[in-house]
Amino acid sequence: xxxxxxxxxxxxxxxxxxxxxxxxxxxxxxxxxxxxxxxxxxxxxxxxxxxxxxxxxxxxxxxxxxxxxxxxxxxxxxxxxxxxxxxxxxxxxxxxxxxxxxxxxxxxxxxxxxxxxxxxxxxxxxxxxxxxxxxxxxxxxxxxxxxxxxxxxxxxxxxxxxxxxxxxxxxxxxxxxxxxxxxxxxxxxxxxxxxxxxxxxxxxxxxxxxxxxxxxxxxxxxxxxxxxxxxxxxxxxxxxxxxxxxxxxxxxxxxxxxxxxxxxxxxxxxxxxxxxxxxxxxxxxxxxxxxxxxxxxxxxxxxxxxxxxxxxxxxxxxxxxxxxxxxxxxxxxxxxxxxxxxxxxxxxxxxxxxxxxxxxxxxxxxxxxxxxxxxxxxxxxx
Amino acid sequence: xxxxxxxxxxxxxxxxxxxxxxxxxxxxxxxxxxxxxxxxxxxxxxxxxxxxxxxxxxxxxxxxxxxxxxxxxxxxxxxxxxxxxxxxxxxxxxxxxxxxxxxxxxxxxxxxxxxxxxxxxxxxxxxxxxxxxxxxxxxxxxxxxxxxxxxxxxxxxxxxxxxxxxxxxxxxxxxxxxxxxxxxxxxxxxxxxxxxxxxxxxxxxxxxxxxxxxxxxxxxxxxxxxxxxxxxxxxxxxxxxxxxxxxxxxxxxxxxxxxxxxxxxxxxxxxxxxxxxxxxxxxxxxxxxxxxxxxxxxxx
Numbered sequence: 001x002x003x004x005x006x007x008x009x010x011x012x013x014x015x016x017x018x019x020x021x022x023x024x025x026x027x028x029x030x031x032x033x034x035x036x037x038x039x040x041x042x043x044x045x046x047x048x049x050x051x052x053x054x055x056x057x058x059x060x061x062x063x064x065x066x067x068x069x070x071x072x073x074x075x076x077x078x079x080x081x082x083x084x085x086x087x088x089x090x091x092x093x094x095x096x097x098x099x100x101x102x103x104x105x106x107x108x109x110x111x112x113x114x115x116x117x118x119x120x121x122x123x124x125x126x127x128x129x130x131x132x133x134x135x136x137x138x139x140x141x142x143x144x145x146x147x148x149x150x151x152x153x154x155x156x157x158x159x160x161x162x163x164x165x166x167x168x169x170x171x172x173x174x175x176x177x178x179x180x181x182x183x184x185x186x187x188x189x190x191x192x193x194x195x196x197x198x199x200x201x202x203x204x205x206x207x208x209x210x211x212x213x214x215x216x217x218x219x220x221x222x223x224x225x226x227x228x229x230x231x232x233x234x235x236x237x238x239x240x241x242x243x244x245x246x247x248x249x250x251x252x253x254x255x256x257x258x259x260x261x262x263x264x265x266x267x268x269x270x271x272x273x274x275x276x277x278x279x280x281x282x283x284x285x286x287x288x289x290x291x292x293x294x295x296x297x298x299x300x301x302x303x304x305x306x307x308x309x310x311x312x313x314x315x316x317x318x319x320x321x322x323x324x325x326x327x328x329x330x331x332x333x334x335x336x337x338x339x340x341x342x343x344x345x346x347x348x349x350x351x352x353x354x355x356x357x358x359x360x361x362x363x364x365x366x367x368x369x370x371x372x373x374x375x376x377x378x379x380x381x382x
Numbered sequence: 383x384x385x386x387x388x389x390x391x392x393x394x395x396x397x398x399x400x401x402x403x404x405x406x407x408x409x410x411x412x413x414x415x416x417x418x419x420x421x422x423x424x425x426x427x428x429x430x431x432x433x434x435x436x437x438x439x440x441x442x443x444x445x446x447x448x449x450x451x452x453x454x455x456x457x458x459x460x461x462x463x464x465x466x467x468x469x470x471x472x473x474x475x476x477x478x479x480x481x482x483x484x485x486x487x488x489x490x491x492x493x494x495x496x497x498x499x500x501x502x503x504x505x506x507x508x509x510x511x512x513x514x515x516x517x518x519x520x521x522x523x524x525x526x527x528x529x530x531x532x533x534x535x536x537x538x539x540x541x542x543x544x545x546x547x548x549x550x551x552x553x554x555x556x557x558x559x560x561x562x563x564x565x566x567x568x569x570x571x572x573x574x575x576x577x578x579x580x581x582x583x584x585x586x587x588x589x590x591x592x593x594x595x596x597x598x599x600x601x602x603x604x605x606x607x608x609x610x611x612x613x614x615x616x617x618x619x620x621x622x623x624x625x626x627x628x629x630x631x632x633x634x635x636x637x638x639x640x641x642x643x644x645x646x647x648x649x650x651x652x653x654x655x656x657x658x659x660x661x662x663x664x665x666x667x668x669x670x671x672x673x674x675x676x677x678x679x680x681x682x
Contacts, residue, residue: 052578053565054553105467115504168466168606168666185580189588189608191665192505193466207553209581209589210502
């Protein structure tokens with residue numbers, strides 16, 4: 001089996017195909033700290049792509065509460081259990097990937113959810129965890145509370161996709177121009193090998209057309225330089241659709257490169273599985289590090305430290321404020337004189353956001369104020 | 383994994399005598415073994431197709447006409463030559479009969495399967511059977527559905543397609559109590575609504591539910607290369623009596639545009655495959671029979 005380079009593991013690994021990393025990789029950055037699980041993204045995706053008959057159960061995008069939320073049920077704990085021990089030595093992964101741990105006769109170590117596992121997309125919603133005997137539910141300090149957080153999930157458009165590896169018909173492919181992974185709707189014969197292989201469980205079977213479908217990275221929008229539906233519908237402004245450069249061609253002016261490779265603030269989801277997933281998460285700052293390390297790899301502590309000190313880093317703060325500021329894909333950015341600016345591929349400014357909104361002091365116009373009396377409340381102008 | 387159905391790479395090499403590397407799909411994936419067999423190597427059992435007059439009952443696998451043919455018991459085994467493999471076999475044999483009338487070559491295939499699987503759904507697969515023929519008589523190509531430059535002609539019957547013919551397919555059949563909200567076809571013009579059935583709108587033959595035959599014809603040049611032939615001149619019908627399926631299928635002997643015609647008096651090789659839906663058989667996870675000799679009796 002060919003050896004490919006997986007920068008997230010800090011080493012080479014086996015993969016059924018020769019590596020062919022795209023020039024630029026479609027990716028998404030998710031700031032988990034800002035999500036309120038309103039599911040606006042889920043509905044934006046659903047109402048755009050999967051409201052057809054046969055797609056009823058499909059959520060190409062979903063938000064689940066961790067640690068008890070799953071769609072489908074148990075998607076991550078099942079594969080982690082099968083993979084057994086996953087150990088890191090610094091930034092180098094020493095365990096096996098799903099390809100290296102594949103049983104004889106299979107290309108990927110996979111598992112298949114039961115039909116009903118797809119029926120509870122909001123399982124575990126808002127369920128917190130922690131030691132209830134020792135930690136009060138409503139604690140004095142926010143970070144000593146029992147914890148839960150929201151995980152935003154789309155297809156990871158992996159550099160080394162398990163769905164591609166498992167498809168015996170080569171009906172799933174990765175676009176060389178942007179790395180978006182697509183199921184060829186003409187070629188698929190509905191074997192559902194991809195459902196078993198994908199550890200993130202993001203390929204789904206259409207009950208009417210009898211072939212597999214998946215998140216298409218909103219490629220018709222991306223081709224026009226626009227961010228995805230789930231990104232632009234996000235009211236928490238926590239998502240950024242962007243492109244990641246090759247690991248040896250990192251450009252700190254590019255948002256994803258800056259967040260993933262330069263600041264190492266945004267981390268991949270279960271990198272130890274070996275797929276080099278391309279949705280990157282700013283980890284939640286209030287969750288036990290052990291849990292987060294299992295989910296996002298060894299960079300968690302540094303990422304949280306970086307995030308907590310973002311207020312002292314105008315460049316980082318500025319970039320985070322560009323999230324949700326424009327429908328267009330930002331090619332490069334800079335932060336100067338208190339203003340974060342995003343530029344398109346030709347260097348033309350497409351958005352400018354001040355780091356600090358201007359403050360307007362309302363003139364003294366109320367009778368009580370004019371009299372010099374203390375203002376005890378506010379009144380809305382109507 | 384049962385011992386008796388396990389084929390190792392070494393076994394395959396020894397059985398074949400000749401090794402042909404065929405398109406593996408995945409570069410560097412587990413080696414794909416091409417078995418280039420001959421009718422002599424295939425040995426027993428042998429299938430003899432009597433010449434009949436008065437038509438072949440493709441729509442009735444229980445018709446008396448099938449009794450004119452001797453039934454051959456053909457051993458099948460789990461496909462373990464290449465991934466994705468069938469980890470265990472759920473079937474050991476297929477019973478086959480063949481007839482021809484100079485115009486049509488037909489088979490009646492029977493195998494044990496008490497569970498009817500005729501709907502495709504989430505990790506639910508269909509029962510099916512397939513017949514594979516070389517493009518010309520003589521030494522057949524690799525049992526792995528041929529090899530690059532050595533194609534095979536395949537006819538596949540699926541239980542799903544019997545159900546399609548009866549108009550009983552899709553979500554409403556999979557979940558009979560399903561309640562739909564507004565669907566694209568309720569509110570959009572057909573051309574636009576069809577976009578939500580992408581597989582169907584781009585012409586994927588698997589996604590079509592409007593069909594005239596439960597038999598699909600294909601050509602293949604090795605595993606993973608099956609290619610649909612847009613023709614409807616093969617016919618057949620399958621019935622499950624509670625103990626197993628009996629399927630009749632036939633096709634024009636001339637095979638115009640596909641391969642050499644199957645002339646009366648000629649000898650061919652033929653191979654079979656069976657899928658048990660309830661055991662998650664699909665694609666390469668199937669039971670297959672090695673090449674057996676098929677003799678078409680001369681016109682009497």
